[in-house]
Amino acid sequence: MPQFPPVQCPAVLPDEQAGPSCAPTPCKRKRQVSENEVCRLCQRADCDPDVVGRLCRQDGLCVHENCLYHASGLEQRGADDEGFYGFLFSDIQQKLKQVAQKRCCICRLPGASVTCRGRRCPRTFHFPCGSERGCVSQFFGEFKSFCWKHRPVQRVRAVQQDQTCCLICQEAVAGRPGYDTLVCPACVSAWFHRRCIQGQALRSALHYFRCPLCQDMVTFQEEMFRLGINIPNRDAAWEDGTFDDHYLRHSSCDAGQCLCPAGREQVENMGPWRLLLCSSCGSHGTHQHCSAMGEEDDSWECSDCRDLHTVFLTAASPESSLPVQGPSHSTPAPGTSAEEEEARIPEGHPDDQLPSQPVSQKPADSP
Numbered sequence: 001m002p003q004f005p006p007v008q009c010p011a012v013l014p015d016e017q018a019g020p021s022c023a024p025t026p027c028k029r030k031r032q033v034s035e036n037e038v039c040r041l042c043q044r045a046d047c048d049p050d051v052v053g054r055l056c057r058q059d060g061l062c063v064h065e066n067c068l069y070h071a072s073g074l075e076q077r078g079a080d081d082e083g084f085y086g087f088l089f090s091d092i093q094q095k096l097k098q099v100a101q102k103r104c105c106i107c108r109l110p111g112a113s114v115t116c117r118g119r120r121c122p123r124t125f126h127f128p129c130g131s132e133r134g135c136v137s138q139f140f141g142e143f144k145s146f147c148w149k150h151r152p153v154q155r156v157r158a159v160q161q162d163q164t165c166c167l168i169c170q171e172a173v174a175g176r177p178g179y180d181t182l183v184c185p186a187c188v189s190a191w192f193h194r195r196c197i198q199g200q201a202l203r204s205a206l207h208y209f210r211c212p213l214c215q216d217m218v219t220f221q222e223e224m225f226r227l228g229i230n231i232p233n234r235d236a237a238w239e240d241g242t243f244d245d246h247y248l249r250h251s252s253c254d255a256g257q258c259l260c261p262a263g264r265e266q267v268e269n270m271g272p273w274r275l276l277l278c279s280s281c282g283s284h285g286t287h288q289h290c291s292a293m294g295e296e297d298d299s300w301e302c303s304d305c306r307d308l309h310t311v312f313l314t315a316a317s318p319e320s321s322l323p324v325q326g327p328s329h330s331t332p333a334p335g336t337s338a339e340e341e342e343a344r345i346p347e348g349h350p351d352d353q354l355p356s357q358p359v360s361q362k363p364a365d366s367p
Contacts, residue, residue, distance in 0.1 A: 040096055041067040041113050042126040050199055051131050053230075056084040061092060066230070067127045070137045070145050071095055072115040099124075105147075106133050118150025134179040136228035148179070152226050156183045167212055168196035185223040186216035194229075201229050203237040203282070212280055212305075238282035250283055251275070254302065255290035270295075280305040 037045045039055065041063050049055075053065025068074065068087050074095045076086035083089050095113065104112040105123045112124035114137070125135060125147070134148035146152065154177040166173050173191045174181040182197055184190040190213035192200075201209050201224065209224075209231050210217040221231060238249050253264040253275065260266045260273050267275045272289035276297070284302035286293070293300060 038062060039064045039067055040092075041071060041099075041111065042128050043109065043111055044126070044128055047128050050195070050202060052128055058084070059089065061089060063092065064127065066137070067113065068092070069139070069143050070127050071099075071113040072124075072145070073098075074113075104129050106130065114145045116147040116150055117144040118146055121147060121150055123147040123149075136179075138225065138228055139230040140225050151179070152228075153177075154183060154185070154223070154227065156185055156188055164191045166191060166193045166196050168192055168200060182224070182227060182229075184211040184214060184216065184220055186211060186219045187214035189213060197224065198229055201231045205236045206231050206233045208236045208279065212308075236282065238277055250277055250285050252285060253287045253290055254284045255286045257290070258287065259290050260287055276300040278302040278305055 037055075039045070039047075039052070039062060042052070044052075044064075047064065052067060053069075056063050056065060056068070063084065065085070068084055074087060074091060077091060078086045078088045080086055083092070096111075099111050099113045101110055102112040102124050103110050104125045106125050106129040109126075112126055114125050114127050114130060114135075116123040116125075116135070125133075127137065127145075129135075130137065130145065130147070134151065135146060136151035137143070137145040138152075156177050163172055164175075165171060167190045171193070173193060177183050180194050182192050182194055184192075190211050200212070204210075206221075209221060211220045225231060251265065251267060253260065258264045262273075266273055266287075272287065274288045275285045276288060276291075276293060276299075278284045278301055279299045280301055281304070284304065286300060286302075288295070288297070291300060
């Protein structure tokens with residue numbers, strides 16, 4: 001058996017030392033918590049649900065959603081309504097026994113269920129520990145996870161003329177792309193904290209998630225999937241559907257002059273008083289007639305979001321910024337062979353072809 005040297009987890013991510021951070025708030029371990037509040041896989045309570053997903057509880061078994069999806073070797077052998085998301089209770093219990101003696105390379109505690117998919121990498125870790133220390137877990141295909149040494153990186157070279165702010169929270173970001181700082185690969189002008197763009201992805205979901213600045217969807221989603229952003233395949237938070245009990249949908253017309261005789265709160269499913277919500281923020285609305293929209297129009301953007309895009313596009317114009325080099329994707333750039341493109345991917349990162357839509361089922365790990 002080959003002998004691997006002991007792995008060392010960086011106290012601070014090397015590519016984030018020079019810049020501010022908006023990283024996920026570390027999960028706190030409580031000394032005394034109820035058993036039905038602690039995930040059996042990561043042994044943690046009070047984690048950020050944007051990171052670990054919902055807490056699943058039944059018959060004394062308690063696990064985080066994303067800890068399940070990224071537990072190496074755990075297969076979905078049941079139907080969607082069996083166990084938790086198709087993970088059978090018996091399989092989860094068996095996995096808990098298998099990882100009981102595996103120590104996390106980050107916190108050094110037992111129960112590490114996530115294994116790095118880098119070539120011959122021995123690192124194992126708890127899912128939330130990995131998210132705090134620069135590990136990337138992908139939410140498509142085989143649901144691969146990578147440690148901080150083998151994670152996918154952004155192939156975007158962008159030079160900031162002045163201090164750049166996150167397009168979402170308006171706080172400063174690091175001076176170059178890294179684990180905690182992501183850039184839109186399409187316009188190379190929109191910068192985000194990882195935590196901020198992850199929250200946006202969870203609210204917008206697959207059919208609305210796009211770059212808030214340039215509005216690109218296909219290239220933007222591909223890159224965010226590859227970098228470990230979870231983009232759920234469901235209705236947006238502001239749409240009618242499964243998540244209505246968790247979110248309050250905006251329900252009034254915000255046009256400068258509302259023309260509806262019954263007032264701003266009057267909303268109909270069709271016709272001139274149909275309400276359209278802002279496709280960027282979802283927190284403003286307009287009657288179809290009040291903004292001179294037609295029956296065929298399904299997309300509308302509020303003035304606040306339009307003004308914000310104008311400001312950033314002006315700041316990112318060629319006259320006010322330095323030339324940038326575009327990113328590398330799974331599809332080679334014109335004039336570049338597939339072999340040359342693959343050679344630029346870090347060792348241990350066999351980036352497979354990215355899907356146009358995420359896979360709802362987690363396939364079994366390859367032997």
